[in-house]
Amino acid sequence: MGTVHARSLDPLPMNGPDFGSHDDADLVEVEPQKKQEILENKDVVVQRVHFEGLGRTKDDLIAHEIGQVFKAKNLIEVMRKSHEAREKLLRLGVFRNVEVLIDTCEGEDALPNGLDVTFEVTELRRLTGSYNTMVGNNEGSMVLGLKLPNLFGRAEKMTFQFSYGTKETSYGLSFFKPQVGNFERNFSVNLYKVTGQFPWSSLRETDRGVSAEINFPIWKTSHTLKWEGVWRELGCLARTASFAIREESGHTLKSSLSHTMVIDSRNTSILPKRGALLKINQELAGYTGGDVSFLKEDFELQLNKQLAWDSVLSTSLWGGMLVPIGDKPSSIADRFYLGGPTSVRGFSMYSIGPQSEGDYLGGEAYWAGGMHLYTPLPFRPGRGGFGDLFRTHFFLNAGNLCNLNYGEGPRAHLRRLAECIRWSYGAGIVLRLGNIARLELNYCIPMGVQSGDRICDGVQFGAGIRFL
Amino acid sequence: MSLVTDAFVSQIAAVEPWPENAALYQPLKSEQVLLSDNASCLAVQAFLKMCNLPVQVVCRANAEYMSPSGKVPFIHVGNQVISELGPIVQFVKAKGHSLSDGLDEVQRAEMKAYMELVNNMLLTAELYIQWCDEATLEEITQPRYSFPYSWPLNYFLVFQRKWEIKRKMKAIGWATKTLEQVFEDVDQCCQALSQRLGTQPYFFNKQPTELDALVFGHLFTILTTQLTNDELQEKVKNYSNLIAFCRRIEQHYFEDHDSSISSSTKLSKGPTLP
Numbered sequence: 001m002g003t004v005h006a007r008s009l010d011p012l013p014m015n016g017p018d019f020g021s022h023d024d025a026d027l028v029e030v031e032p033q034k035k036q037e038i039l040e041n042k043d044v045v046v047q048r049v050h051f052e053g054l055g056r057t058k059d060d061l062i063a064h065e066i067g068q069v070f071k072a073k074n075l076i077e078v079m080r081k082s083h084e085a086r087e088k089l090l091r092l093g094v095f096r097n098v099e100v101l102i103d104t105c106e107g108e109d110a111l112p113n114g115l116d117v118t119f120e121v122t123e124l125r126r127l128t129g130s131y132n133t134m135v136g137n138n139e140g141s142m143v144l145g146l147k148l149p150n151l152f153g154r155a156e157k158m159t160f161q162f163s164y165g166t167k168e169t170s171y172g173l174s175f176f177k178p179q180v181g182n183f184e185r186n187f188s189v190n191l192y193k194v195t196g197q198f199p200w201s202s203l204r205e206t207d208r209g210v211s212a213e214i215n216f217p218i219w220k221t222s223h224t225l226k227w228e229g230v231w232r233e234l235g236c237l238a239r240t241a242s243f244a245i246r247e248e249s250g251h252t253l254k255s256s257l258s259h260t261m262v263i264d265s266r267n268t269s270i271l272p273k274r275g276a277l278l279k280i281n282q283e284l285a286g287y288t289g290g291d292v293s294f295l296k297e298d299f300e301l302q303l304n305k306q307l308a309w310d311s312v313l314s315t316s317l318w319g320g321m322l323v324p325i326g327d328k329p330s331s332i333a334d335r336f337y338l339g340g341p342t343s344v345r346g347f348s349m350y351s352i353g354p355q356s357e358g359d360y361l362g363g364e365a366y367w368a369g370g371m372h373l374y375t376p377l378p379f380r381p382g383r384g385g386f387g388d389l390f391r392t393h394f395f396l397n398a399g400n401l402c403n404l405n406y407g408e409g410p411r412a413h414l415r416r417l418a419e420c421i422r423w424s425y426g427a428g429i430v431l432r433l434g435n436i437a438r439l440e441l442n443y444c445i446p447m448g449v450q451s452g453d454r455i456c457d458g459v460q461f462g463a464g465i466r467f468l
Numbered sequence: 469m470s471l472v473t474d475a476f477v478s479q480i481a482a483v484e485p486w487p488e489n490a491a492l493y494q495p496l497k498s499e500q501v502l503l504s505d506n507a508s509c510l511a512v513q514a515f516l517k518m519c520n521l522p523v524q525v526v527c528r529a530n531a532e533y534m535s536p537s538g539k540v541p542f543i544h545v546g547n548q549v550i551s552e553l554g555p556i557v558q559f560v561k562a563k564g565h566s567l568s569d570g571l572d573e574v575q576r577a578e579m580k581a582y583m584e585l586v587n588n589m590l591l592t593a594e595l596y597i598q599w600c601d602e603a604t605l606e607e608i609t610q611p612r613y614s615f616p617y618s619w620p621l622n623y624f625l626v627f628q629r630k631w632e633i634k635r636k637m638k639a640i641g642w643a644t645k646t647l648e649q650v651f652e653d654v655d656q657c658c659q660a661l662s663q664r665l666g667t668q669p670y671f672f673n674k675q676p677t678e679l680d681a682l683v684f685g686h687l688f689t690i691l692t693t694q695l696t697n698d699e700l701q702e703k704v705k706n707y708s709n710l711i712a713f714c715r716r717i718e719q720h721y722f723e724d725h726d727s728s729i730s731s732s733t734k735l736s737k738g739p740t741l742p
Contacts (some may be wrong), residue, residue: 251621289618291616291621
């Protein structure tokens with residue numbers, strides 16, 4: 001009899017083809033028993049999979065996730081498949097805790113090489129809530145979040161977030177439903193109200209919207225199809241806003257269909273070491289109602305290459321184009337913005353391109369490219385621990401944002417995008433925050449500055465999720 | 469406007485003369501503008517004409533939201549944006565043009581009192597009829613107010629505005645009034661104005677003041693706007709001196725200048741008095 005705790009398998013590589021037996025010594029603790037048997041290379045059969053602690057979760061949902069466990073032929077495979085099943089179960093966002101117990105089969109119909117796999121699970125509570133207060137620039141707010149995980153027992157999720165501030169109130173309600181047995185294929189509906197203040201444009205925008213989206217993978221790509229209906233209210237942030245911004249004030253209704261395709265082979269989304277990302281997004285507004293019509297295309301490409309001494313060379317290219325359909329000019333809320341610590345460094349936030357009395361109006365076409373060399377910190381302090389969250393980087397960014405006259409041909413467009421290129425270079429320190437965000441402190445030298453651009457010569461601080 | 473902005477505006481304004489490209493923004497004339505907004509826009513137009521300050525009238529569907537105070541009309545002079553008659557009068561005064569300089573303290577106080585009367589009675593009555601009378605709301609206000617917007621935004625915005633006005637009516641105690649009582653109020657207001665005017669050409673004899681512009685804006689709009697019924701018009705028509713007053717300003721300030729002022733300015737005023 002041997003009891004194996006698969007929990008200790010956590011650090012196993014997910015798809016390591018060869019399992020060196022020397023590894024197993026660390027990972028598998030076989031409790032000494034009277035009748036010890038070496039199961040390692042023996043053929044085994046998983047006879048039963050038990051679940052303990054199931055409440056409202058439906059059987060068919062988990063049956064799909066653990067199906068592979070039955071196909072395991074030897075102990076190592078059983079352990080690996082159980083581990084994978086555990087990961088899959090945790091990903092569903094249904095359980096707080098999953099433990100796997102592998103044991104030999106007992107009972108009358110037990111085969112000599114039969115194994116029982118037991119998943120001990122703890123379900124998340126029906127309702128979880130959170131409460132925060134935030135204090136920002138001249139504003140305090142209270143954020144209330146409610147989550148109903150596993151609403152109907154098939155990994156559906158309902159979340160509600162409400163933020164009540166001294167200036168703005170916003171909320172979001174979303175319902176998420178994955179396909180049973182195929183978590184990547186999912187459907188979600190959102191209802192929201194958000195308010196944004198954009199001081200670089202002296203603009204305030206309040207969006208109230210409904211959106212529905214379907215996510216599905218095709219081969220190595222993941223796709224999102226989305227419909228969004230949003231009521232946008234634009235207004236001036238201050239009395240001193242330029243008249244160009246004043247003219248954009250008022251209500252518009254946008255109804256758009258969009259499609260996003262992503263191929264991501266990077267090892268992680270923040271400070272990746274290898275792999276590439278390609279994201280292509282297209283949005284068509286106006287054909288499904290509303291009073292805004294345009295076609296918007298944009299893409300993002302990122303390539304990472306590992307070099308010597310743990311350094312990584314990362315190159316990225318962004319670009320986009322907005323074509324208004326009909327006689328109406330594009331709205332300031334739909335146009336592109338460029339500049340700032342997350343795109344072309346050395347320039348102030350979104351302060352490149354067309355402007356009126358110091359308020360940036362955005363552009364209908366843009367491109368931006370960046371080249372980064374990430375290296376570990378000099379002398380590598382805190383190596384293997386805290387120090388690994390930091391990187392130094394040297395960068396070269398370039399980009400341009402302008403409006404195109406769509407009467408001219410593509411040759412003229414390219415010429416316009418190629419003239420007056422803004423670029424900058426510099427170096428800085430990057431801090432990785434979890435796996436979602438990063439902070440940067442850079443010394444930047446902006447070049448190719450055009451009149452009207454606002455620069456940030458010298459030290460610039462940046463925080464964000466998406467970086468050029 | 470706060471005292472500081474006031475002081476700032478007057479200082480800035482005094483330096484620069486009235487520019488050629490001054491513009492007055494108002495809602496779309498034929499499809500969108502409502503009775504009360506039209507009255508306010510016309511009052512400001514009349515005031516500027518009385519001051520002999522040229523202004524180009526620009527119609528925009530989002531004029532209400534472009535205005536810093538959320539109310540139409542507003543003027544764009546140089547790089548200044550000023551909305552509503554009161555602040556505009558002050559701004560123009562800072563530029564050295566005033567209609568009420570010739571009045572003494574008592575007259576000025578009287579003028580202010582009558583202007584308050586017009587704003588409190590006529591303007592509120594117009595808002596009441598537009599937003600609280602179901603027939604008018606359905607037949608006129610709703611289609612006109614929601615004209616620039618597509619479904620379902622048109623319903624949201626009408627609902628939002630209606631709710632806002634109803635709340636305001638409740639606050640000033642008009643919510644419980646019936647349409648008849650409102651017409652009665654209009655009648656009393658007109659009676660007061662008629663008595664004050666008497667046989668003079670303008671409220672303060674020979675020279676028009678901002679009160680004349682305001683009264684003209686409201687009465688002319690009421691007289692020339694077709695509503696679901698004629699009752700409101702009839703109330704004003706009972707006072708012949710007020711009709712004569714409207715006709716006098718119309719002829720003097722709007723028709724006489726036809727040759728020199730572009731036809732769009734004339735069109736923007738709307739139909740002429742019968």
